[in-house]
Amino acid sequence: MSIRFPRPRHLLATALAGACLALAATPAARAEAPQVRTQVPGWYRQMLGGFEVTALYDGQIMLDTRILKNASQADMQKLLARMFRNNPTATAVNGYLVNTGSKLVLVDAGAAGLLGPTLGHILESLKAAGYTPEQVDVVLLTHLHPDHAGGLTTADGRAAFPNATVHAAQADADFWLSEEHTRKAPKGMQPFFRMSQASLKPYVDAGRFKPFSGEVDLLPGIRAVSTAGHTPGHTSFLFDNGGQKLLVWGDVVHNAAVQFPRPGVAIEFDIDPRRAVAARRHVFDLAETGRLLVAGAHLPFPGLGHVRKESTGRYEWVPVDFAPIVPAAASVPAAPASR
Amino acid sequence: MSIRFPRPRHLLATALAGACLALAATPAARAEAPQVRTQVPGWYRQMLGGFEVTALYDGQIMLDTRILKNASQADMQKLLARMFRNNPTATAVNGYLVNTGSKLVLVDAGAAGLLGPTLGHILESLKAAGYTPEQVDVVLLTHLHPDHAGGLTTADGRAAFPNATVHAAQADADFWLSEEHTRKAPKGMQPFFRMSQASLKPYVDAGRFKPFSGEVDLLPGIRAVSTAGHTPGHTSFLFDNGGQKLLVWGDVVHNAAVQFPRPGVAIEFDIDPRRAVAARRHVFDLAETGRLLVAGAHLPFPGLGHVRKESTGRYEWVPVDFAPIVPAAASVPAAPASR
Numbered sequence: 001m002s003i004r005f006p007r008p009r010h011l012l013a014t015a016l017a018g019a020c021l022a023l024a025a026t027p028a029a030r031a032e033a034p035q036v037r038t039q040v041p042g043w044y045r046q047m048l049g050g051f052e053v054t055a056l057y058d059g060q061i062m063l064d065t066r067i068l069k070n071a072s073q074a075d076m077q078k079l080l081a082r083m084f085r086n087n088p089t090a091t092a093v094n095g096y097l098v099n100t101g102s103k104l105v106l107v108d109a110g111a112a113g114l115l116g117p118t119l120g121h122i123l124e125s126l127k128a129a130g131y132t133p134e135q136v137d138v139v140l141l142t143h144l145h146p147d148h149a150g151g152l153t154t155a156d157g158r159a160a161f162p163n164a165t166v167h168a169a170q171a172d173a174d175f176w177l178s179e180e181h182t183r184k185a186p187k188g189m190q191p192f193f194r195m196s197q198a199s200l201k202p203y204v205d206a207g208r209f210k211p212f213s214g215e216v217d218l219l220p221g222i223r224a225v226s227t228a229g230h231t232p233g234h235t236s237f238l239f240d241n242g243g244q245k246l247l248v249w250g251d252v253v254h255n256a257a258v259q260f261p262r263p264g265v266a267i268e269f270d271i272d273p274r275r276a277v278a279a280r281r282h283v284f285d286l287a288e289t290g291r292l293l294v295a296g297a298h299l300p301f302p303g304l305g306h307v308r309k310e311s312t313g314r315y316e317w318v319p320v321d322f323a324p325i326v327p328a329a330a331s332v333p334a335a336p337a338s339r
Numbered sequence: 340m341s342i343r344f345p346r347p348r349h350l351l352a353t354a355l356a357g358a359c360l361a362l363a364a365t366p367a368a369r370a371e372a373p374q375v376r377t378q379v380p381g382w383y384r385q386m387l388g389g390f391e392v393t394a395l396y397d398g399q400i401m402l403d404t405r406i407l408k409n410a411s412q413a414d415m416q417k418l419l420a421r422m423f424r425n426n427p428t429a430t431a432v433n434g435y436l437v438n439t440g441s442k443l444v445l446v447d448a449g450a451a452g453l454l455g456p457t458l459g460h461i462l463e464s465l466k467a468a469g470y471t472p473e474q475v476d477v478v479l480l481t482h483l484h485p486d487h488a489g490g491l492t493t494a495d496g497r498a499a500f501p502n503a504t505v506h507a508a509q510a511d512a513d514f515w516l517s518e519e520h521t522r523k524a525p526k527g528m529q530p531f532f533r534m535s536q537a538s539l540k541p542y543v544d545a546g547r548f549k550p551f552s553g554e555v556d557l558l559p560g561i562r563a564v565s566t567a568g569h570t571p572g573h574t575s576f577l578f579d580n581g582g583q584k585l586l587v588w589g590d591v592v593h594n595a596a597v598q599f600p601r602p603g604v605a606i607e608f609d610i611d612p613r614r615a616v617a618a619r620r621h622v623f624d625l626a627e628t629g630r631l632l633v634a635g636a637h638l639p640f641p642g643l644g645h646v647r648k649e650s651t652g653r654y655e656w657v658p659v660d661f662a663p664i665v666p667a668a669a670s671v672p673a674a675p676a677s678r
Contacts, residue, residue, distance in 0.1 A: 036469035
């Protein structure tokens with residue numbers, strides 16, 4: 001060790017050598033900068049042709065592999081370790097705000113206060129991203145689970161998006177909003193029916209809940225794609241503008257580390273696990289063959305990326321790179337030693 | 340298709356069906372929300388034991404595979420396509436701000452105005468992250484290239500971090516700051532020597548540039564790890580606190596899509612490509628076997644993650660998940676139908 005700093009002259013100084021360097025590094029006594037300990041606001045933006053897409057972070061929730069089926073716990077722990085994730089797995093809840101230029105469209109609204117304090121931040125994220133809830137024209141719900149529909153409504157039962165019309169698949173409305181299905185459901189599931197009903201109520205009451213059926217165009221450049229199974233009407237939305245496509249796929253994946261390599265793994269919340277698995281396989285294939293940009297409600301925030309199929313047949317998630325909203329123009333094609 | 344919306348009654352209405360739905364979705368005529376088209380501020384934070392680590396985005400620059408060697412262009416294009424990246428590849432420039440609780444330490448300072456307008460945003464990012472340049476006590480440079488040292492100094496030649504002492508490896512100082520080496524260098528490389536000299540000047544003049552030699556402890560919990568080759572004194576920094584470790588590895592990787600699967604690929608800017616390749620292999624092995632958290636100056640922002648070795652022997656980059664600064668406490672271990 002040969003350094004230019006003053007050398008320690010006795011044992012204590014040797015022990016404190018690092019600290020001495022630190023002191024030498026400070027030209028004058030100044031207050032220490034306190035740690036800030038905040039996180040960057042929960043939004044991320046990119047263009048899709050002329051559509052502006054903003055990922056909104058609602059928060060995260062811990063999911064245990066005990067609620068996953070069709071693979072051994074040992075296999076799933078190995079898959080988590082391979083991705084440097086723990087069990088339970090911190091799992092994002094994302095919404096997507098698309099400004100088409102004429103309509104402001106939100107896909108999924110987060111959980112609000114329904115699932116605890118680690119979720120419910122989508123309105124904060126939306127405001128930080130430069131919008132107001134009053135500006136939202138349309139809310140598209142991939143399905144009526146509380147971490148997607150909860151944020152529609154304030155704690156005192158008012159519409160969080162006072163000017164928005166809400167669309168979801170008829171099959172999900174028929175299931176979750178039905179008194180009959182609610183009464184027939186296992187006791188443990190009934191709160192989830194009640195949460196859906198409460199979340200939709202101000203929109204239903206105002207005639208602003210409008211279910212759709214089938215794979216329809218909901219707005220120019222926005223098409224419903226059925227991915228039913230997780231719930232009876234679970235729907236993905238295909239955004240298409242300027243030759244670019246984005247599939248907002250909702251709950252096609254809950255645990256990225258496990259379900260990309262094992263698409264056959266279902267989750268306890270799947271109403272029809274067999275159909276949910278088939279939908280996942282179908283959408284993986286669609287995304288992979290079309291090299292589609294994908295957005296997932298529970299993929300690591302911002303949840304934007306692509307699906308790769310390995311030569312082994314195994315799927316992998318490839319997140320997009322953080323980038324400015326306007327791509328860089330500068331180029332260092334062949335200059336020497338610039339870095 | 341069976342939807343609840345009013346059905347179109349004539350051909351024009353059929354053509355405009357999507358638009359009609361959109362109109363139906365708007366309860367009253369309101370101004371369209373203009374697209375915001377800004378990006379979230381360029382910082383991201385996580386704790387490392389009691390150390391607070393903030394990744395700072397300086398910007399991105401385009402790098403062409405023509406400046407990479409030891410693999411065919413065809414192979415590299417395939418590797419880029421596999422990661423859904425283009426050529427030239429948008430490449431991040433990241434710095435890392437570590438608040439140890441007693442010292443505010445910045446690793447690398449970005450490019451300032453030296454390499455064009457797509458870089459030079461690190462001070463903006465630092466301020467957005469809740470700090471001021473005056474609070475920075477120590478700047479550690481992985482090496483003296485302009486995208487790492489440029490941000491030390493303002494356009495008019497003043498210290499951008501007026502209270503900071505700057506440390507870099509003696510071997511890099513001896514190379515880049517030497518008049519003899521500058522004169523001997525190829526004409527095309529001379530500007531890079533001059534940029535290093537100008538960037539360091541206010542600190543050298545003030546006696547606040549203090550090179551180190553060898554793998555020394557620079558501050559308690561911060562150790563220099565030699566990764567020479569890219570430049571003669573290229574250094575990584577190992578942060579160690581509360582049983583957690585972070586290796587800020589500088590320019591060990593320039594193109595993640597190419598160099599994780601092909602660690603033997605060198606870049607034109609490597610002063611000693613053979614040694615740079617050896618350092619990359621050594622550090623990949625170190626990071627993989629120790630399951631180290633890694634930060635890379637040119638990894639996709641925030642550039643934090645882990646290195647995985649596949650059973651094929653191939654390395655992969657696994658970025659961290661976006662998460663709140665305090666991990667979520669809520670857990671849904673086995674409740675039915677919560678999503």
